[in-house]
Amino acid sequence: MPKLESPTGAQIARVALVGNPNAGKTTVFNALTGSFQKVGNYPGVTVEKVEGAFTQGGKRYHLIDVPGLYSLDVVSEDEQVARDVLAGTGTQESKPDLLICVMDGNNLERNLFLFSQLAELGLPIVCAMTMTDVAKDKGVEIDDAHLSRLLGVPVIRIVGHKGEGVAQLKDAVSHALLERPTASAIRTKLLSDLRDSFARAGYDYSTEQLESEVAHRPEKLLSDAEPFPEIQDLLTRIRSNQIEPRDRYKWAESITQEVVRVSEAHRIKRRSDALDRIVTHRVFGLAIFVAVMYVMFQSIYTLAAPIMDWIEGGFAALSTWVGPMVESNEILASFLTDGLITGVGSVVVFLPQILILFFFISVLEGSGYLARAAFLMDRSLGWCGLNGRAFIPLLSSFACAIPGIMAARVMPDQRSRLATILVAPLMSCSARLPVYLLLIGAFIEPRFGPAWAGFTLFAMHFMGLIVAIPVVLILNRRVIKGKRLPFVLEMPPYQWPKWKDVALTLLNRAKVFLKIAGTIILFMSMVVWALLYFPRSDADEVAYRSAYASLSEDVKQSISEENFILERQTENSYLGRFGKFIEPVFVPAGFDWRISTGILAAFPAREVVVPTLGIIFTVGSDADEESESLRSQLVSAKWPDGRPLMTPWTAIGLMAFFALCAQCMATLATVRRETGSWKWPLFMFTYMTALAYVAAVAIHQLSRLF
Amino acid sequence: MHQKIQFEVSYESKLMSTTATIPFSDVRVGMRARVASYTKDQPELRRLAEMGLTEGTEFEVVKVAPLGDPIEISLRGYRLCLRRKEADGLLIVVIS
Ligand SMILES: Nc1nc2c(ncn2[C@@H]2O[C@H](COP(=O)(O)OP(=O)(O)O)[C@@H](O)[C@H]2O)c(=O)[nH]1
Ligand SMILES: [Mg+2]
Numbered sequence: 001m002p003k004l005e006s007p008t009g010a011q012i013a014r015v016a017l018v019g020n021p022n023a024g025k026t027t028v029f030n031a032l033t034g035s036f037q038k039v040g041n042y043p044g045v046t047v048e049k050v051e052g053a054f055t056q057g058g059k060r061y062h063l064i065d066v067p068g069l070y071s072l073d074v075v076s077e078d079e080q081v082a083r084d085v086l087a088g089t090g091t092q093e094s095k096p097d098l099l100i101c102v103m104d105g106n107n108l109e110r111n112l113f114l115f116s117q118l119a120e121l122g123l124p125i126v127c128a129m130t131m132t133d134v135a136k137d138k139g140v141e142i143d144d145a146h147l148s149r150l151l152g153v154p155v156i157r158i159v160g161h162k163g164e165g166v167a168q169l170k171d172a173v174s175h176a177l178l179e180r181p182t183a184s185a186i187r188t189k190l191l192s193d194l195r196d197s198f199a200r201a202g203y204d205y206s207t208e209q210l211e212s213e214v215a216h217r218p219e220k221l222l223s224d225a226e227p228f229p230e231i232q233d234l235l236t237r238i239r240s241n242q243i244e245p246r247d248r249y250k251w252a253e254s255i256t257q258e259v260v261r262v263s264e265a266h267r268i269k270r271r272s273d274a275l276d277r278i279v280t281h282r283v284f285g286l287a288i289f290v291a292v293m294y295v296m297f298q299s300i301y302t303l304a305a306p307i308m309d310w311i312e313g314g315f316a317a318l319s320t321w322v323g324p325m326v327e328s329n330e331i332l333a334s335f336l337t338d339g340l341i342t343g344v345g346s347v348v349v350f351l352p353q354i355l356i357l358f359f360f361i362s363v364l365e366g367s368g369y370l371a372r373a374a375f376l377m378d379r380s381l382g383w384c385g386l387n388g389r390a391f392i393p394l395l396s397s398f399a400c401a402i403p404g405i406m407a408a409r410v411m412p413d414q415r416s417r418l419a420t421i422l423v424a425p426l427m428s429c430s431a432r433l434p435v436y437l438l439l440i441g442a443f444i445e446p447r448f449g450p451a452w453a454g455f456t457l458f459a460m461h462f463m464g465l466i467v468a469i470p471v472v473l474i475l476n477r478r479v480i481k482g483k484r485l486p487f488v489l490e491m492p493p494y495q496w497p498k499w500k501d502v503a504l505t506l507l508n509r510a511k512v513f514l515k516i517a518g519t520i521i522l523f524m525s526m527v528v529w530a531l532l533y534f535p536r537s538d539a540d541e542v543a544y545r546s547a548y549a550s551l552s553e554d555v556k557q558s559i560s561e562e563n564f565i566l567e568r569q570t571e572n573s574y575l576g577r578f579g580k581f582i583e584p585v586f587v588p589a590g591f592d593w594r595i596s597t598g599i600l601a602a603f604p605a606r607e608v609v610v611p612t613l614g615i616i617f618t619v620g621s622d623a624d625e626e627s628e629s630l631r632s633q634l635v636s637a638k639w640p641d642g643r644p645l646m647t648p649w650t651a652i653g654l655m656a657f658f659a660l661c662a663q664c665m666a667t668l669a670t671v672r673r674e675t676g677s678w679k680w681p682l683f684m685f686t687y688m689t690a691l692a693y694v695a696a697v698a699i700h701q702l703s704r705l706f
Numbered sequence: 707m708h709q710k711i712q713f714e715v716s717y718e719s720k721l722m723s724t725t726a727t728i729p730f731s732d733v734r735v736g737m738r739a740r741v742a743s744y745t746k747d748q749p750e751l752r753r754l755a756e757m758g759l760t761e762g763t764e765f766e767v768v769k770v771a772p773l774g775d776p777i778e779i780s781l782r783g784y785r786l787c788l789r790r791k792e793a794d795g796l797l798i799v800v801i802s
Binding site for chain 2: 375380
């Protein structure tokens with residue numbers, strides 16, 4: 001087994017942390033490594049990869065937090081990844097040198113089930129037993145010394161967030177690497193059953209003998225077993241390694257009976273049950289759910305808004321500070337202020353929303369409420385192929401798809417998680433609002449009154465939700481591969497959230513998000529800036545000036561020279577030319593080159609469409625959604641043949657286009673980050689853009705029939 | 707519900723006695739029951755066995771969600787929620 005060498009020449013041991021979901025792996029991981037963590041993705045899959053390191057006795061240990069799993073028999077994507085990590089297949093990495101099996105002391109039977117499978121991997125194992133504090137409160141006593149004897153491996157009690165047992169665990173790990181204790185579990189038991197059966201039949205084998213003969217020359221054993229169907233059966237099971245869950249649970253029950261003592265107190269109903277009678281009640285439960293969600297989203301809006309303003313202000317100040325320093329070089333100045341600073345600023349501004357959302361999610365998860373919310377909501381989302389846990393990601397996406405997509409990590413089932421991620425951007429985020437407000441204000445409200453204006457705004461928000469339903473159904477049938485597993489949801493007892501874990505979660509989310517902003521989005525901003533800026537020459541500018549000078553005084557009254565030149569430069573830019581080139585594609589939707597260019601410019605971030613339309617419709621780049629001059633320009637704009645450019649129906653088509661289109665590269669970059677490959681963001685971009693186009697064309701063509 | 711009742715030899719029963727089994731989807735809150743058998747050998751149902759619902763396992767129905775699904779049960783010292791339909795391949799014997 002090749003081992004990594006550290007710079008000092010000492011060997012680095014690779015230690016994998018394995019256990020059931022919610023057994024406390026992450027808590028043990030945090031306790032062992034402090035905050036020295038690297039969060040990434042396993043290549044090609046949606047599963048997150050967390051790595052860290054710790055030092056013990058001068059030796060360095062590399063720790064991997066393996067995704068939580070119930071069984072080593074591969075059924076889910078998580079389990080496939082976990083298996084690959086443990087077997088050293090699938091990635092370029094070698095097998096771990098040691099496993100830390102994290103076992104929830106309150107739930108020993110089910111955790112021993114997994115242990116019995118891990119034991120068969122032949123790697124040294126150390127058991128870390130968590131939740132012993134909770135067990136004690138419930139009057140459950142676990143004889144860990146006896147458990148350790150029965151399993152053949154060290155069992156260390158650990159309460160990660162209090163730091164109890166951390167030193168002992170590190171110590172046990174370093175010893176186990178030298179002594180390599182081999183776990184004895186169900187296979188050992190089957191071998192001793194086999195030995196006993198053979199003994200009854202008059203054959204005298206030791207278990208060691210049996211083990212080696214089964215592996216290397218089973219012929220003699222098979223012929224000895226010929227007259228005894230019972231022995232044959234055992235032998236086949238051992239040879240094929242086909243051990244049924246039933247057998248494993250029988251073994252787990254026998255171990256649990258020996259090591260767990262439950263005092264009377266446990267038989268009293270759990271405290272959580274009393275709370276659950278209210279929290280999952282059909283009336284109060286739903287009311288509490290609505291209240292919790294309300295507080296959460298209200299906080300996202302109200303608490304984040306001032307910080308977002310502050311960040312925006314900060315980036316604007318940075319622009320005005322940097323601008324004059326590079327004034328001599330016009331290209332550089334535009335690049336730094338319009339490209340770089342604006343581009344990164346437009347993404348970093350989402351950070352407060354993300355942190356507030358994740359604060360709530362980790363508190364709700366840590367307390368056990370998230371499982372209750374999923375329990376309440378499962379039916380309403382389950383019928384179209386999602387599950388109860390999709391609720392928070394989808395609701396968050398109405399504010400912004402980025403935190404919504406990141407929130408989908410509360411979903412342990414990778415298939416549903418992927419489906420949720422792929423439809424999250426269909427929810428109408430707050431960045432679409434300016435487009436709606438601009439167009440409703442220009443075309444709907446003046447003609448049809450405020451009631452229809454309000455209705456249109458509502459319809460735009462509702463449309464994404466409605467469209468998402470068939471999309472999920474199709475995704476689940478045709479696109480997302482893999483077996484559909486039954487939805488299983490564990491209901492943990494209520495607990496106080498661990499504030500340190502909450503803080504670590506926020507820290508990691510912030511790191512991951514800023515990394516996206518600093519790399520992919522930085523790059524894309526520069527590309528789009530260049531497309532909108534170049535080509536630009538002094539000669540052209542002179543020509544534009546003289547063109548402006550020859551305009552009639554009336555026109556000059558309504559368009560400033562600066563805005564006129566800006567419009568001509570944009571029209572002449574690569575993006576503007578491309579907008580003209582692509583105009584025929586958008587004509588069936590009733591859009592001319594100006595709107596096409598606006599749409600193209602909005603692909604990196606849809607919120608730039610309003611200022612871009614401002615430039616193209618010659619009212620300047622500081623136009624916002626309330627701008628009356630931009631609204632009147634839009635209403636009076638004409639096709640070359642004199643027909644009005646936009647009717648209320650074209651406006652609705654344009655809004656529908658924005659509602660459905662994937663015009664946000666920060667979202668696409670986040671999807672890339674969360675799914676581990678470019679395949680899914682590309683797919684998302686394609687299907688959403690196609691949907692948007694079809695909707696806009698359909699609306700325009702239908703409107704012409706009436 | 708009565709037409710769904712089937713008679714089957716339960717796995718655990720050494721006496722080969724027949725016991726009335728019902729599909730999991732017919733459980734009621736407060737019921738104690740035992741897993742009798744799996745009607746189909748689907749890999750998806752294997753997940754339920756891995757979660758501890760092996761033949762012979764006793765469980766109690768704790769709660770049904772307000773909209774009728776999922777169902778919360780208590781088994782092996784922990785709480786698990788399942789959907790009626792997805793656990794339908796599970797035949798159970800009602801104890802009380
Ligand atoms: N009381 C108590 N809670 C724990 C202990 N270990 C973990 N937890 C909590 O159990 C929950 C699940 O833990 P986590 O480490 O996220 O589990 P993972 O899914 O295996 O990574 C979290 O809310 C933890 O704070 C422990 O030893 N005692
Ligand atoms: Mg974890």
